[in-house]
Amino acid sequence: MQSTAVRFPGPGGAELAGRLDRPEHGPPRATALFAHCFTCGKDLKGPVHLARALTERGIAVLRFDFAGLGESAGAFARTTLAGNLADLRAAARFLEAREGGPHLLVGHSLGGTAALLVAGDLPAVRAVVTLGAPADPLHATKHLVPTEGPAFRIEGRPYTLDPGFVADLRRHDVASAVRALGRALLVLHSPLDRVVGLEHAARLYQAARHPKSFVSLDTADHLLSAPADARYAAGVIAAWAERYLPEAAGPGPEPAAVTVRTAAGGFRTEIAAGAHALVADEPRSVGGTEEGPSPYDLLLAALGACTTMTVQMYARRKGWPLADAVARLRHERIHARDCEGCGDGGG
Template sequence: MTTEKLTFSGHAGDDLAARLDMPEGPHLATALFAHCFTCGADIPAARRIARRLAAMGIAVLRFDFTGLGHSAGEFENTTFSSNVDDLVLAAQALEARGMAPSLLIGHSLGGAAVLRAAPRIPSSRAVVTLGAPYDPGHIAHNFDDALDRIDAEGYATVDLGGRHFRIGRDFIADIAGERLEPELGHLKRALLVMHAPRDCVVGLENATRIFTAARHPKSFVTLDKADHLITAPADAEYAAGVIAAWAARYLDLRPPAPPPGVPEGVTRVVESDPGGFLQDVSAGPWHHALADEPKAYGGTNRGMSPYQFVAAGLGACTSMTIRMYARRKGWPLDHVQVDVTHDKVHAQDCTHCTEADKLDRFTRLIRLDGPLTGAQRVRLMEIADRCPVHRTLEHSARIETRLNDEGAKAAPERETG
């Protein structure tokens, strides 16, 4: 994805800093992300969700609320209602660019904010909450010991996760008066509630109340052992994958026709983890997979290795070709299974192989179930070798490689001599 930095005016006229993550390919929809209380737009979970959505053609706007991160203004003068106003203004800024958001995602208090903002964003069709409180006033327990001082003096500095923030009396009064139940009952948008049972900041009972109060279509997905900030990469990856799969059912994702001469479209592979080998593999907005390496070779084993993808293509093509032939002949083939193995380890190709060993060998074990005759089985095994992928691998293919430096960031040139 490519990221564009931009600003828009918040509820008090302050410039709010935003990041617009754009797909490398066609732009099919737009999402608006609201971060957690006192967090910022660049927390790891937000970045991972943005990358995953961008891979399927959904642009994502992440921004820092007033007084946080790179946004101007004073945090102590903000309220929950002003955060909702900032969300609506962010949606309007997107609409002005012809990118009105159809998907709203909110983390923690940001989840409560998107629920409140959704009726004021006409373009929104689906809402996702991550660890969101049912009652915005729930977050006041984080600074219970400062409430008397805030009430008496108007403001107080509180320690939240090792960072200090000034909380104002207006903020406390605002969240105390907030009730989400009316909005939830008339949301009229698809809702996905995601929450971790072990969340010690916002208890699971909040998710239960949100889900119960909302009407269908609604879904509930547990984040298992994730913490409130979804800091573990595997948890962030899981959340991103679920959101992407769920959103595809409710957003109008219509990819353009594939380029001339490329009937199957473009398969895009995007690096997900520069510190490892995890890759996002996308073929249009609906088909997604992860590629990785085993842990023994520096990967995280969260996806198939490159050679496993090649083996999968060979196995799938073999099974399809056999089925197509048997169907045309009307033969009683009940089921096909193809096991494919490859006799070299991808990470060792260039370091431990001799010149004579560089021939890749794939082995197929084909199972044909059904009352077939011996002659029919022999013929279907012959047909297996006519699989297009088999022929491509057997006869080799021509690979053309070109550099795409459009929008790439180059290092500054150094003087020599």
């Protein structure tokens, strides 16, 4: 994916920082806006994996830091849920001006609650996804451990919060917002979530009207810390959203036949071949993450596909009743033997 750092004005004048992730080829078919969890940020594993999964399906993603967090300006001590909603509206306006939409809203934890509350204000939104979201905003107060003065500890870290933070939480009726959502809803939640219990997912699902879906995240923790859990959730969201997002536009200017991008720090490689997206990687034994076939495997697959397609084409031309053409290939890396007969003057 193509990832660009962006900045845009927030509701209180504080500049908000984000990343706009776009498909490798051509304009996006749709756009998504991601709201991170309380005290989190745009660059956690979950948002990054989600952006990759969506951009591979032609969907641009804006993930940003709420005011006072990450690279965004502002003071976290002034954070309120109402302020988060205003930040989301500002992000939606920015995304609409740059790419259109947003057509999909995704929110994690309290960010999911915010997505449900703000969706009604964004007419372009067609579908909403929550990840481990509380059905009651006041649930956030269960993780505030008071210290001396106005400070609290959240997950062991000290924060100073606005005196009106809790009072503001009480003003938001999530159940009513969900009943009036008028969009498709996907609720994802882990039964082992120790931060927001599974009963919150049940309450959201029961309040929602169809179309609605629930997917269990099995053994995932609240932050989707394990890369496999983050990738799974991202894949589910991307596949589910296909049904509700705009169809891809007709072909634009002819792109490069194949574009390959490998980011720093690993071997995971995104490949865009025309309208198709796939991933190449290396085994864990050599530092990869095994998210896709290796380059050698892709070469074998290409040779095998060319062989079986040719056999089927020849069989059709001859009128032979061939059901399936199957090729099984393997390779060995014996580089020294490959060049035993090579000389300086060899052709």
